[in-house]
Amino acid sequence: MTTSDNLSPEQSLKLIQAMIDKAKSNVKGDGFYFLMWGWLVFIAAILNFILMKFTTFERPYLAWTLLLIGAVISVIKGIKAENKVKVKTYLSETMNYFGISLGILYGGLAFVFGYYNLWEQSFPIYILLYGVGCFFMGSLLQFNFLKWGGLLCIPVMVASLFVSYQWQLLFMAFAVLVSYIIPGHILNAKPK
Numbered sequence: 653m654t655t656s657d658n659l660s661p662e663q664s665l666k667l668i669q670a671m672i673d674k675a676k677s678n679v680k681g682d683g684f685y686f687l688m689w690g691w692l693v694f695i696a697a698i699l700n701f702i703l704m705k706f707t708t709f710e711r712p713y714l715a716w717t718l719l720l721i722g723a724v725i726s727v728i729k730g731i732k733a734e735n736k737v738k739v740k741t742y743l744s745e746t747m748n749y750f751g752i753s754l755g756i757l758y759g760g761l762a763f764v765f766g767y768y769n770l771w772e773q774s775f776p777i778y779i780l781l782y783g784v785g786c787f788f789m790g791s792l793l794q795f796n797f798l799k800w801g802g803l804l805c806i807p808v809m810v811a812s813l814f815v816s817y818q819w820q821l822l823f824m825a826f827a828v829l830v831s832y833i834i835p836g837h838i839l840n841a842k843p844k
Contacts, residue, residue: 683840686832686833686836686839687833687836687840690828690829691833692721692722693824694825694829694833696718697821697825697828698821698825699712700713700715703715704818713771723755743792746792747789747793754781757781758781761774762774772817775817775823776809779805779812780806782802782827782831783803784802786798786832787799788802790802795835798835801830804827804830805831808823809827812824
C-alpha cells in the first residue's frame with residue numbers, strides 16, 4: 653500500500669484493519685511463545701507441587717529452573733525472527749515490547765520475592781499479571797479467547813489468596829492453562 657497524505661475514512665479503516673491482521677498473523681506465527689511459556693510454567697508449578705506434597709526433596713522450588721530454558725529459547729528465537737521481519741507494524745512492535753516488558757517484570761519480581769523471602773505471597777501476584785497481560789494482548793489483537801482467559805485469572809487470583817502456598821501452585825497452573833495454553837492452541841489452530 654502506498655502512503656498518501658489524504659486517506660479517506662474508508663481507506664484509513666482498511667489500513668488499520670490491515671495492520672491488525674498483520675499483527676495477528678505475526679502472533680499466530682509466534683503463538684509459539686504463549687504455548688512455550690504456558691507449558692513451562694504449568695509443568696514447573698505442577699512439578700513444584702508434587703515435590704512439595706509427595707516427596708522429601710529439600711528444594712522443590714528448583715522446578716522453576718525450567719524457565720531458564722524458556723528465556724534462552726525466547727532470546728534465540730527472537731533474534732532470528734527479528735532478522736527475518738521485512739515489515740514492522742506499530743501493533744506488532746507494541747506486542748513485542750509489551751512481551752519483553754512482561755518478561756522483565758516477571759524476572760524482576762522473582763529477584764524481589766527471593767531477596768525478601770516473599771515466595772509465599774508471590775503466586776497471586778503472578779496470576780494477576782498473567783491476567784492483565786493476556787487481557788491487554790487479547791484486546792490489541794481483538795482475540796476474545798485471550799481476553800477472556802486473562803479475565804478468568806482475576807477470580808483465580810482472588811481464590812488463591814484463601815489457600816496455602818503449596819495449593820497456590822495448582823491455581824498458578826490453572827491460570828496459565830486458561831490464559832496462555834488454551835488460547836495459544838486456539839490461536840495456532842485458526843486458519844491463516
